[in-house]
Amino acid sequence: MTLQVFGLPVSRGVAIGKAVLVASSRVDVAHYFINADQVESEIERLREGRDVVARELETLKREMPDDAPGELGALLDVHLLLLHDDALTGATKQWIVDRHYNAEWALSAQLEVLARQFDEMEDDYLRERKADVEQVVERLLSVLARGATSAIASGASHGGSGWGGEEPLVLIANDIAPADMLQFKQSVFKGFVTDVGGKTSHTAIVARSMDIPAIVGAREASRLIRQDDWVIIDGDAGVVIVDPSPMVLEEYRFRQRQSELERERLARLRHTPAVTLDGERVELLANIELPQDAPGAFAAGAAGVGLFRSEFLFMNRNGSLPGEDEQFEAYRAAVEAMQGLPVTIRTVDIGADKSLERMSINELRHEHTLNPALGLRAIRWSLSEPSMFRMQLRAILRASAYGPVKLLIPMLAHRGEIRQTLEQVARAKQQLRDAGLPFAEVEVGAMIEVPAAALLMPLFLRHFDFVSIGTNDLIQYTLAIDRADENVSYLYDPWHPAILKLVSDTIAQARLAGKGVSVCGEMAGDSAFTPLLLAMGLRSFSMHPSQIASIKQRILRSDTQKLRLHVHDILSSEDPHARYRELVDGEPSRTPALAA
CATH class of the missing domain: 3.50.30.10 (Phosphohistidine domain)
Structure with missing residues (x-):
């Protein structure tokens, strides 16, 4: 149906x-595809795991105290029967053979099938036996996971190509x-x-x-x-x-x-310059997560990388951190892949919905806060771990010897943070000089993603070479909305008058000071905002490579001189979106926009 x-x-x-x-489980389950030549060995893993569990259950039964309830022994017998039942292990084997799932994934997939079958049984007693199956599977998953990485997409080296x-x-x-x-x-x-x-x-x-x-x-x-x-x-x-x-x-x-x-x-627009109808040249940059994304950004026609989210180098590592040389090689790979185009690398932005699994440093203190989005994240975490921070800064600076690099600092809000950050950058440079390692001078920029930063633009513009507006967090913090929570998603509004005013003022002040300004948040890749951002004076957009062509098309059809005439009217409206549609898209407003 x-x-x-x-x-x-x-x-x-x-x-x-x-x-x-991918069913949620009390045990972390690795989900990845295996290659055809690994099927037999994976089935053997499953068989060995089943035998280990069987021995554990038999030991438990054998060592039960004399005064133990008889029902307990009977329950262990039931678990042993389930463990060897073809509906469980036999069918799990079939998932491995047919789909090339790894053993853990195959087992959790078969648990999902059996759980639904039990749920549909009319007999209460039989329906309640689902809990026994779940307990057996949990025990088997625990055994399988003892020597494996327990993450959803572990085994990434297979890349999904094995199926x-x-x-x-x-x-x-x-x-x-x-x-x-x-x-x-x-x-x-x-x-x-x-x-x-x-x-x-x-x-x-x-x-x-x-x-x-x-x-x-x-x-x-x-x-x-x-x-x-x-x-x-x-x-x-x-x-x-x-x-x-x-x-x-x-x-x-x-x-x-x-x-x-x-x-x-x-x-087909890849090689077409991003120039408006009235001759304004616009820079379209790419956001990437890993160095291997850089070739795709170059192929998409990006004028450079506007945001390299370095935190993804720190994830899926079982709590270990990438060393300086490993980071350097990753940044250098991205720089070289862009073939002389600039690469903006943001320092690690760990926290909120991007956490590390098990970090030895300070036991991931921010993971234990009630609201990690307001806790020890981004530059706060970096400054709390100065040796780790300088290690990353050195790696980024070393990569600048192989092509143009810009350094971007996330979530700054305080004068003291600015001072400490620039001090750490200076120390990292001196350490490289002392070690005789080459690096080029890099521009240092600040993310404008906290309302306090947007309201203190003169301070930021005195200390930084450029700014980049992170609209995702700016909206989250301005409107007090957890952007990962679907329960309040209806309140997440990039068209909110306060958001548009902060973005517009930031762009205007940066241009007036002669400093570079870009938008690297999701607004940059949303073609609905392109004309408005152009009218505000933005000439540098950074987005996912897949969005570059559609944004370029919108730019090619835009006339900034005409658009600029509507900016004040839109920003002063109580309903900027409706007013924008009326003035720019030619759609009549359903309700008249009143001047604020």
Whole structure:
């Protein structure tokens, strides 16, 4: 029976495929594809794990005290029977053979199938036996995980290429951590859906960088959708269609083909300069997460990298930190891949919804705060660990010897933070001089993503060479909204008059001071905002490489002189979005905008 699940659209397009469920578990489960030549060894892993659990259960039964209830021995017998039942281990083996899942993933997939079967049983006693199956599986997963990395996309070296099937797959999960999303960049998944998340959570941002249809905040998706259900992900409308009719399926396949044709048409703009109708040249930069993203940014026609999110180098490492040489090689790879174009590297922005799994440094103090978005994150964390911070600064500075590099500092808000940061940069430079290691002079910039920073622009412009507006956090902190929380997502409003005023004032003050200014948040890659940002005076946009062509198209059709005439009217309106549509897009407002 066809059903629809609604969520928040975060990455546009249509994906059609069979559902792959990543069920949440009390035990972290590694999910990755194995290669064909690893199937037998993976089955052996499963068999060995089953034998270990069987021995543990038999030992428990053998060593039970004499006064133990008889029901306990009977329960252990039930668990032993379940452990050897073909419906569990035999079917799990089949997932490994057919889908090339690793053993843990195959086991959790089969648990999902069995759990639904138990839920549908009419007999109360039989229905309650689901708990026994879950306990057996949890025990087996624990045994399998003892010698393995316990992260959702562990085994990234397989890159998803091991699966030998031809059917398209879509990923359904309760949630996917941003670091884990990176592991799916080259995977077989055509789209994904999560139960939780907001439009500008970092999971959503990485999804857009992958340029695949995605929906978050779909609430019950992972409960309503079953393994291998045919699913349509409508990333434009935020709708998941489960078990679609042939007519609906054909309609969406037609939309897929139309989307592919549109992408091909936009791709032809790659070598076209981004110049407005009135001759204003605009710089289109790329946001990247890893050095291997840089070639794609260059291929998309980016004029450089406006934001290299260095924190992703620190993730999925079982708590260890990348050393200076490892970081240096990563930054150098990105710089060299851009072939002389500038690369802006942001220092580590750990915290909020981007955490490290198990860090030895200070036991990740920010992880234990009630609201990590307001805790020890970004530059606060870096300044609390000065040796780690200088190590990263040295690595970034060393990379500048191989091409133009800019240094970007996140989440600054206080004069003392500015002073400490610049002192650390100076010390890192001196350490490199003392060691005889080459580096070039780099511009140092500040992220404007805290309202305090936007309101103190004269102070920032005295100390920094350029500023970059992080609209995602600026909106979050200005409107007091957790941007990863779907419960308040309706309040997340980039068109809010306060947001537009802060952005406009920041751009104006930077231009007046002769300092560079860019927008690297999601507003930069949203073509709905392009004319307004141009009218505000913005001439540098940084976005995911997949968004560059559509933004360039909007720029080529814009006349900044005409747009500039409407800025004051839009910014002074109580409903800037409605007024913008009326003045710029030519759409009549449903309600008249009153002057504020």
